[in-house]
Amino acid sequence: xxxxxxxxxxxxxxxxxxxxxxxxxxxxxxxxxxxxxxxxxxxxxxxxxxxxxxxxxxxxxxxxxxxxxxxxxxxxxxxxxxxxxxxxxxxxxxxxxxxxxxxxxxxxxxxxxxxxxxxxxxxxxxxxxxxxxxxxxxxxxxxxxxxxxxxxxxxxxxxxxxxxxxxxxxxxxxxxxxxxxxxxxxxxxxxxxxxxxxxxxxxxxxxxxxxxxxxxxxxxxxxxxxxxxxxxxxxxxxxxxxxxxxxxxxxxxxxxxxxxxxxxxxxxxxxxxxxxxxxxxxxxxxxxxxxxxxxxxxxxxxxxxxxxxxxxxxxxxxxxxxxxxxxxxxxxxxxxxxxxxxxxxxxxxxxxxxxxxxxxxxxxxxxxxxxxxxxxxxxxxxxxxxxxxxxxxxxxxxxxxxxxxxxxxxxxxxxxxxxxxxxxxxxxxxxxxxxxxxxxxxxxxxxxxxxxxxxxxxxxxxxxxxxxxxxxxxxxxxxxxxxxxxxxxxxxxxxxxxxxxxxxxxxxxxxxxxxxxxxxxxxxxxxxxxxxxxxxxxxxxxxxxxxxxxxxxxxxxxxxxxxxxxxxxxx
Amino acid sequence: xxxxxxxxxxxxxxxxxxxxxxxxxxxxxxxxxxxxxxxxxxxxxxxxxxxxxxxxxxxxxxxxxxxxxxxxxxxxxxxxxxxxxxxxxxxxxxxxxxxxxxxxxxxxxxxxxxxxxxxxxxxxxxxxxxxxxxxxxxxxxxxxxxxxxxxxxxxxxxxxxxxxxxxxxxxxxxx
Ligand SMILES: Cc1ncc(C[n+]2csc(CCOP(=O)(O)OP(=O)(O)O)c2C)c(N)n1
Ligand SMILES: [Mg+2]
Numbered sequence: 001x002x003x004x005x006x007x008x009x010x011x012x013x014x015x016x017x018x019x020x021x022x023x024x025x026x027x028x029x030x031x032x033x034x035x036x037x038x039x040x041x042x043x044x045x046x047x048x049x050x051x052x053x054x055x056x057x058x059x060x061x062x063x064x065x066x067x068x069x070x071x072x073x074x075x076x077x078x079x080x081x082x083x084x085x086x087x088x089x090x091x092x093x094x095x096x097x098x099x100x101x102x103x104x105x106x107x108x109x110x111x112x113x114x115x116x117x118x119x120x121x122x123x124x125x126x127x128x129x130x131x132x133x134x135x136x137x138x139x140x141x142x143x144x145x146x147x148x149x150x151x152x153x154x155x156x157x158x159x160x161x162x163x164x165x166x167x168x169x170x171x172x173x174x175x176x177x178x179x180x181x182x183x184x185x186x187x188x189x190x191x192x193x194x195x196x197x198x199x200x201x202x203x204x205x206x207x208x209x210x211x212x213x214x215x216x217x218x219x220x221x222x223x224x225x226x227x228x229x230x231x232x233x234x235x236x237x238x239x240x241x242x243x244x245x246x247x248x249x250x251x252x253x254x255x256x257x258x259x260x261x262x263x264x265x266x267x268x269x270x271x272x273x274x275x276x277x278x279x280x281x282x283x284x285x286x287x288x289x290x291x292x293x294x295x296x297x298x299x300x301x302x303x304x305x306x307x308x309x310x311x312x313x314x315x316x317x318x319x320x321x322x323x324x325x326x327x328x329x330x331x332x333x334x335x336x337x338x339x340x341x342x343x344x345x346x347x348x349x350x351x352x353x354x355x356x357x358x359x360x361x362x363x364x365x366x367x368x369x370x371x372x373x374x375x376x377x378x379x380x381x382x383x384x385x386x387x388x389x390x391x392x393x394x395x396x397x398x399x400x401x402x403x404x405x406x407x408x409x410x411x412x413x414x415x416x417x418x419x420x421x422x423x424x425x426x427x428x429x430x431x432x433x434x435x436x437x438x439x440x441x442x443x444x445x446x447x448x449x450x451x452x453x454x455x456x457x458x459x460x461x462x463x464x465x466x467x468x469x470x471x472x473x474x475x476x477x478x479x480x481x482x483x484x485x486x487x488x489x490x491x492x493x494x495x496x497x498x499x500x501x502x503x504x505x506x507x508x509x510x511x512x513x514x515x516x517x518x519x520x521x522x523x524x525x526x527x528x529x530x531x532x533x534x535x536x537x538x539x540x541x542x543x544x545x546x547x548x549x550x551x552x553x554x555x556x557x558x559x560x561x562x563x564x565x566x567x568x569x570x571x
Numbered sequence: 572x573x574x575x576x577x578x579x580x581x582x583x584x585x586x587x588x589x590x591x592x593x594x595x596x597x598x599x600x601x602x603x604x605x606x607x608x609x610x611x612x613x614x615x616x617x618x619x620x621x622x623x624x625x626x627x628x629x630x631x632x633x634x635x636x637x638x639x640x641x642x643x644x645x646x647x648x649x650x651x652x653x654x655x656x657x658x659x660x661x662x663x664x665x666x667x668x669x670x671x672x673x674x675x676x677x678x679x680x681x682x683x684x685x686x687x688x689x690x691x692x693x694x695x696x697x698x699x700x701x702x703x704x705x706x707x708x709x710x711x712x713x714x715x716x717x718x719x720x721x722x723x724x725x726x727x728x729x730x731x732x733x734x735x736x737x738x739x740x741x742x743x744x745x746x
Contacts, residue, residue, distance in 0.1 A: 183648030
């Protein structure tokens with residue numbers, strides 16, 4: 001039965017129809033009709049402090065839950081503030097629906113107050129976007145947007161809705177017929193010849209490796225990858241975003257590959273004769289110099305996006321499709337040789353890595369970020385959901401917090417967006433209120449979105465924030481150390497008192513300056529009901545090792561010196 | 572996939588006839604750093620469907636990526652890479668040349684030889700209309716140049732698969 005509804009009411013009706021329970025947003029003139037109708041909706045709205053936070057929260061929500069995250073903003077500056085969050089979601093294939101208000105359709109194109117062509121601005125960074133000027137188009141567009149955001153390779157979709165479309169009233173009847181996207185490239189069943197070829201290549205493999213990427217999360221293929229590895233005993237290396245797709249503590253998980261991966265993992269890749277890439281895209285941070293990447297290996301690439309095939313690395317077999325169903329076809333057919341010589345070879349590659357590991361080195365009274373993360377992993381029994389920001393702390397987290405489950409590490413991999421961690425963690429917490437959520441963030445990145453502390457307070461959101469405070473834009477300082485002759489231009493930072501900052505928000509703050517204080521601080525944070533900020537005053541000029549210089553071949557890594565740890569003056 | 576040489580490739584792209592769709596296609600070429608040589612857009616026989624002919628310089632690998640990326644655009648209905656299928660390609664040009672009465676006889680002869688048409692005549696100038704392959708138009712331009720070309724407008728190439736053949740979908744496998 002059709003009912004009289006305004007466009008604004010239809011927005012919420014249509015979101016409810018998609019199963020939306022939470023949205024993240026910030027009001028303003030052009031979206032006011034929608035906000036007025038919000039009061040009559042079941043949907044809970046989280047009021048952020050900056051629209052970038054709304055987009056990252058929606059992103060964190062999507063990454064933690066596997067569903068679609070929703071962000072709302074007004075026209076003009078509200079919409080442009082979403083842009084960084086949308087670009088972040090795009091590069092990491094995160095499904096978002098962003099709804100923006102737009103000036104009334106009559107004045108579009110006149111440079112009206114707060115008019116920005118946001119569909120134009122976001123055209124290259126959305127999977128698709130829509131400008132809606134008619135009330136009757138709102139509901140069908142929202143349905144399409146959710147479908148597009150989550151089908152195939154997911155991504156962000158933006159819907160720009162004019163104010164008059166929100167205000168007008170129509171006879172509305174919900175529609176739930178299936179959505180057809182004519183002409184979209186569909187991945188059908190795998191080509192049997194390709195499957196055959198992959199099976200053959202793997203049957204003769206003596207030194208095969210699995211490269212595990214975020215596609216495992218997107219396709220919920222974790223248990224299938226585990227089955228594959230249990231059956232074949234092929235060792236696994238993960239990308240940054242693939243962490244958790246295969247248990248970190250599994251004996252066949254070698255760890256992270258690429259720029260800050262373990263040296264021996266990269267060496268294993270260079271020595272492999274077959275690479276089986278699962279839902280990863282041979283990003284430059286993983287590949288280094290593509291011409292010199294695993295030149296002796298035949299490559300089999302499983303991905304849902306045909307435009308990733310042969311983009312960076314020429315492969316020998318491509319199996320384009322949803323990873324879970326591709327593995328369902330492939331795994332049962334595989335007959336693999338005994339790989340124990342290869343396992344031994346890899347073990348030897350490991351060589352002295354363990355003694356170079358910072359965990360084996362004494363702290364002699366200094367506080368090292370790697371110790372903080374390692375202790376955090378131990379104290380939370382590896383079970384926390386951790387959102388990281390971008391920089392040195394992000395790499396240390398990836399190296400030292402061993403995630404055994406998918407969707408437990410949320411990080412901006414492709415865009416490397418500073419300011420992501422806190423809002424993404426908040427979105428994750430909203431999606432999964434029973435998870436213990438930690439934020440691992442640098443002193444620089446924390447200050448980019450620290451305003452969301454007051455959102456934590458207002459929403460009673462409990463996240464634990466570990467600021468890895470080195471008084472530097474540390475990762476940039478590290479590049480200056482290696483590649484710019486230690487000329488530290490614009491990287492030393494003078495920071496506020498983060499404990500007082502927490503307190504000013506009515507939140508608990510703790511300062512940690514010695515390794516011996518970590519356990520008590522983490523315990524206190526976990527016990528506290530509200531959000532807690534821990535200011536870890538770590539070694540200032542510590543360095544993430546090992547490192548592949550950008551564009552180099554991945555086995556030439558800068559290693560941590562065996563004898564010393566950096567000791568800088570305390571600030 | 573051993574086709575190292577770059578050459579001109581023509582794609583026919585059928586898209587939704589909606590505002591902004593050309594923008595999406597052009598934006599894709601720009602942001603992936605594919606260089607467009609020629610682009611022509613128009614309606615088709617089907618309401619709601621537009622026909623885009625894009626010509627670009629690319630090797631086989633790039634061509635495949637272009638195709639795969641085009642398919643990711645929600646408004647793209649069909650993509651055909653015409654490199655390996657028999658097709659018909661035409662370009663249309665309007666060429667304005669200086670021509671007093673003394674040159675008219677010669678002009679008429681050129682019109683005849685090139686099967687062009689003189690579509691506008693004024694005391695000092697003529698406009699030729701010519702349809703054909705790029706080569707044919709190029710040679711007419713060469714012939715007319717000595718007269719003094721004062722204006723040239725070309726549509727860019729428009730292509731269509733020949734009636735007897737079907738474009739092969741080339742996204743299957745990656746041999
Ligand atoms: C929005 C944004 N601006 C700039 C950069 C470049 N950048 C990458 S890492 C980094 C330093 C981060 O410093 P901090 O947050 O203190 O983390 P640390 O590296 O010290 O752990 C910068 C500036 C970025 N990634 N994102
Ligand atoms: Mg820092």
